[in-house]
Amino acid sequence: MSEAATHSTATSPGPQPAAPPTPGLLTSLEPLLREWLPRQRWFAGKGRPVAGFSLVAATELLPVGGRPDDSRSGGAKAGLLHLLVRAHQPLVPSQGAPVQPGDCYQLLLGVRETLPPHLAPALIGHVTDGPLAGRTVYEALHDPRLADVLLEALRTQARIGDLRCARDTRLALPEGLVPRLVTSEQSNSSVVYGDTFILKLFRRVVPGANPDLELPLTLSRAQCPRVPAPAAWMTADLGPATGGGGADPETHVLGVLQPYLKGAADGWELALSMLAKGEDFTGEARALGRATAEVHAALAEALPTVTLGRPQVESLVDGMTERLEAAAQAVPALRPYASGLRTAFDALADLAAEGHTWTAQRIHGDLHLGQCLRSPIEVDARHSGGGEWSLIDFEGEPSKPLAERRMPQPVARDVAGMLRSFDYAAHSLRPPAADWASVCRAAYCSGYADVSGADPRTDPVLLRAYETDKAVYEVVYEARHRPDWLSVPMAAIHRLATDTGPATT
Structure with a gap:
C-alpha cells in the first residue's frame, strides 16, 4: 500500500518455499x-450454519514435509500453512435461506504428524484424506517455532x-525474541515478541x-507520541485469480507489528x-x-477534513434512526424508550436544517478505555508534558x-465512545458508582478542552446523538452476547431518552 512505500520496500525476496499441495x-x-x-472469538458468522468454504489463497511458509525443529518444539517436524479462506453462509439462520460468500478469514495452520502435549489446547483436528492425510493440524500461533x-x-x-x-x-528488529500468544479474548489475534514488539494479525x-495500519503510519510521520x-x-x-475480485490485484492488510509497551496498564483494567x-x-x-x-489534532493536521452540512447530517441521522428501529425490533426492552431516544436524532437534524455545520475528520472510530494504555512512570519520564496515555487499535x-x-x-463520536466506557466501568460495581462516572466524564471533557480549546459539552446536541447511537448498539450487543450486562446500557437508555444532553457534569 502507499503508506508502506513511504518507509521502505522489500529488498531481495525472502525464502521461497514450494507452493503448497492445494x-x-x-x-x-x-x-x-x-x-x-x-x-x-473472531468468527463473525455465529448463529448461522457454515455451508462451505472457498480457498482465496494458500502459502506454505514452512514446508509441510517438515524439517527438524528447535528444542522449544521437542525436536518434532512442523510445517506452517498460511490460508485465506472464505466462509459461505446463509444470510439468515433459517433452513433453505440462500447461501452467499461471506467473510474472508486469515488462518495460520501448523502441521505435524503428532502434537506434543504442550500444544494440545491448539488442536484443530486430524486430517484423514487429501494431501495432509495422517497429519495433525493446529493453531500455529500457539507454537513458538512457527510464531518465529x-x-x-x-x-x-x-x-x-x-x-x-x-x-x-x-527501527531495529532483533532476532531471537521469544514469542508468546496473547490469550485474552480479541476480535483478532496478537503475539508478543520478547516484551519488545506485538504483532496483531487481522482475522x-x-x-x-486498513486504518489500523494507515492511521498509525500517518501519526508516526506527524511525530505524534x-x-x-x-x-x-x-x-x-x-x-x-486468487479471489480479490477486481481486474488488478488489491492489497489486503494481514498484520501489523508495533512496539510493545511493557508494563503498560490497560485503561479498562486500571x-x-x-x-x-x-x-x-x-x-x-x-x-x-x-x-x-x-491524536485528533494530529489527524486533522495530516489528513483532509470536510464540512458536514444539512444533506450529510440528514444522512447521518437517517442511519442512527434506522439502527434504533432495528434495535427496538430485536430487543423488546428498548421499545418503550424508542420515541424519547429518537428526539436526540431529530434535534440534530433540526440544527442542520437551521444551517448549522460540523467539521468531520479521521478519528479512532471505536474508542473506549480498553483501547488505551497507561505507560509506567519510568516510561512517562521520557515524554514532555505527560505522555502517559497511548491510544491503540x-x-x-x-x-x-x-x-x-x-x-x-x-x-464527538470518539468522545461519546469514551463517555460510555466510563459508564460501563461504574456499572461493574453493585450498586453502580454513578457519581464516579459523572466526575470522570466531566474530567475527560475538560482534559479534551485543555488541548483542543473546545469542550465537547458545548455541543450537547451532537454529543447526545452519538452517545444515544452508541448506547443503542450496546443494548443489541449485550442482549445477544451478555444478557447479564443488559442493565448497563439500559441505564443510559433511560437517561438519554429523557435528558436533553449527556450527563457529563
Whole structure:
C-alpha cells in the first residue's frame, strides 16, 4: 500500500518455499474447519450454519514435509500453512435461506504428524484424506517455532507467494525474541515478541487500506507520541485469480507489528482497579482527554477534513434512526424508550436544517478505555508534558464496511465512545458508582478542552446523538452476547431518552 512505500520496500525476496499441495487441500480441511472456526472469538458468522468454504489463497511458509525443529518444539517436524479462506453462509439462520460468500478469514495452520502435549489446547483436528492425510493440524500461533517464522519474514521483508512483508528500517528488529500468544479474548489475534514488539494479525481480511495500519503510519510521520508507530506489516496482493475480485490485484492488510509497551496498564483494567479501591480516577480521565485531543489534532493536521452540512447530517441521522428501529425490533426492552431516544436524532437534524455545520475528520472510530494504555512512570519520564496515555487499535468497528470505517466523522463520536466506557466501568460495581462516572466524564471533557480549546459539552446536541447511537448498539450487543450486562446500557437508555444532553457534569 502507499503508506508502506513511504518507509521502505522489500529488498531481495525472502525464502521461497514450494507452493503448497492445494489440490484437495481445502476439501480435506473442511470438516475440521466447520467445527473449529465457529468457536473462535473472531468468527463473525455465529448463529448461522457454515455451508462451505472457498480457498482465496494458500502459502506454505514452512514446508509441510517438515524439517527438524528447535528444542522449544521437542525436536518434532512442523510445517506452517498460511490460508485465506472464505466462509459461505446463509444470510439468515433459517433452513433453505440462500447461501452467499461471506467473510474472508486469515488462518495460520501448523502441521505435524503428532502434537506434543504442550500444544494440545491448539488442536484443530486430524486430517484423514487429501494431501495432509495422517497429519495433525493446529493453531500455529500457539507454537513458538512457527510464531518465529512470522517475525523472521517481517524482519527480512520476505516475499512469499502472494504475501509481502515490509518494515520501517529505522527501527531495529532483533532476532531471537521469544514469542508468546496473547490469550485474552480479541476480535483478532496478537503475539508478543520478547516484551519488545506485538504483532496483531487481522482475522477478517478485506481489500483496501486498513486504518489500523494507515492511521498509525500517518501519526508516526506527524511525530505524534500518543500512538505506537508500526515497525513492520504484512500484506497480500490478491487479484481475480486468487479471489480479490477486481481486474488488478488489491492489497489486503494481514498484520501489523508495533512496539510493545511493557508494563503498560490497560485503561479498562486500571479504571476497574482504582474504582474497586475507591481511588480517584479523575486525574487519569483528564489526562486521557488530553491524549485523545492530541491524536485528533494530529489527524486533522495530516489528513483532509470536510464540512458536514444539512444533506450529510440528514444522512447521518437517517442511519442512527434506522439502527434504533432495528434495535427496538430485536430487543423488546428498548421499545418503550424508542420515541424519547429518537428526539436526540431529530434535534440534530433540526440544527442542520437551521444551517448549522460540523467539521468531520479521521478519528479512532471505536474508542473506549480498553483501547488505551497507561505507560509506567519510568516510561512517562521520557515524554514532555505527560505522555502517559497511548491510544491503540485504530481498526474501527470490524463489523462495519471498510469504506465506512475510513470516512471522516465528527470527533464527538470518539468522545461519546469514551463517555460510555466510563459508564460501563461504574456499572461493574453493585450498586453502580454513578457519581464516579459523572466526575470522570466531566474530567475527560475538560482534559479534551485543555488541548483542543473546545469542550465537547458545548455541543450537547451532537454529543447526545452519538452517545444515544452508541448506547443503542450496546443494548443489541449485550442482549445477544451478555444478557447479564443488559442493565448497563439500559441505564443510559433511560437517561438519554429523557435528558436533553449527556450527563457529563
